[in-house]
Amino acid sequence: MSTPVLDLRNVGKAYFGTPVLAGVTFTIERGEVVALTGPNGSGKSTLLRCIIGRELPDTGAILFEGKPYQDALPELRAAVAAGMEPGDEFSDLTVREHLEFMARAHGNDDPDQVVSSVLTELALAKSADRFPFALSQGQRRRLGLASCLVRPRRLLILDEPEQNLDISGRAWLTDRIQDERAAGVAVLLASHDPALVRQVSDSVVELFVDNSDPTDDES
Numbered sequence: 001m002s003t004p005v006l007d008l009r010n011v012g013k014a015y016f017g018t019p020v021l022a023g024v025t026f027t028i029e030r031g032e033v034v035a036l037t038g039p040n041g042s043g044k045s046t047l048l049r050c051i052i053g054r055e056l057p058d059t060g061a062i063l064f065e066g067k068p069y070q071d072a073l074p075e076l077r078a079a080v081a082a083g084m085e086p087g088d089e090f091s092d093l094t095v096r097e098h099l100e101f102m103a104r105a106h107g108n109d110d111p112d113q114v115v116s117s118v119l120t121e122l123a124l125a126k127s128a129d130r131f132p133f134a135l136s137q138g139q140r141r142r143l144g145l146a147s148c149l150v151r152p153r154r155l156l157i158l159d160e161p162e163q164n165l166d167i168s169g170r171a172w173l174t175d176r177i178q179d180e181r182a183a184g185v186a187v188l189l190a191s192h193d194p195a196l197v198r199q200v201s202d203s204v205v206e207l208f209v210d211n212s213d214p215t216d217d218e219s
Helices: 044-051 095-105 112-121 137-149 167-182 194-200
Strands: 006-015 018-028 033-037 059-064 080-083 155-159 186-190 203-206
Touching (some): 006 044, 018 044, 033 167, 033 194, 080 137, 137 155, 137 167, 167 186
Parallel strands (some): 033 186, 033 203
Antiparallel strands (some): 006 018
C-alpha cells in the first residue's frame, strides 16, 4: 500500500481555550482531490494554515509522504504549493517579477516560457507589469493561483480558490484542478462552491461549527 502524500491524524486546534478543530483525520493520495467544506467558522482556513506550517496544531500529527511536516525543510517547501488568501504577494514586485521570483526560487533558472504561459492561461498578461495593489480582487486571486503553477508541486493546497472568479474563471479552475489530478498531484481545496466540489473532488471532508457551551454542566 502506497504512503499517502498528506496524512492528518487527530489534528486539533484551540484559541484561548475554545476548540476550533478537533480530531481531524484524513489522507490524500497521489492524484487525489479532497475538498474541505463547512460553514464559516468551522476551521477550514485554520486547518490549512496548520498544514502549511503557518500555525501549529495543539494536538495530533501532520505527515507529508510519511514524515512529519516540517515547512522549514527546503525539499518539503519545493513539493508543496499553497494558494491562500490574496495578500501573500510581494508588494514591491510586479506580477511578472513575482512569478519569475517564485519560479527561480524553486529551481527554474530560465522561467520566461512558463511565466508567459501561465500569465496567458490566467488572463494576467495585460497586467504583467502592474503591482499587486493595483489589481482587482479577482486578479489578485488569479495571481495567487499563478504562483502555484509556475513551480513544481506534489501537493497543491487551495483556500477557496473560486472566490472573486467570474464564470469563465471558475470553468478554468475546474479544468485546471482536473489536470492537476491527471498529472498525479494531490490536491486539497477548501471551498464554499458545491458545484466545484461536486465536479472535481474524489472525497469530501466536512467540518462543523461546535456550538456547545463549554460552561454547560453535562454531568
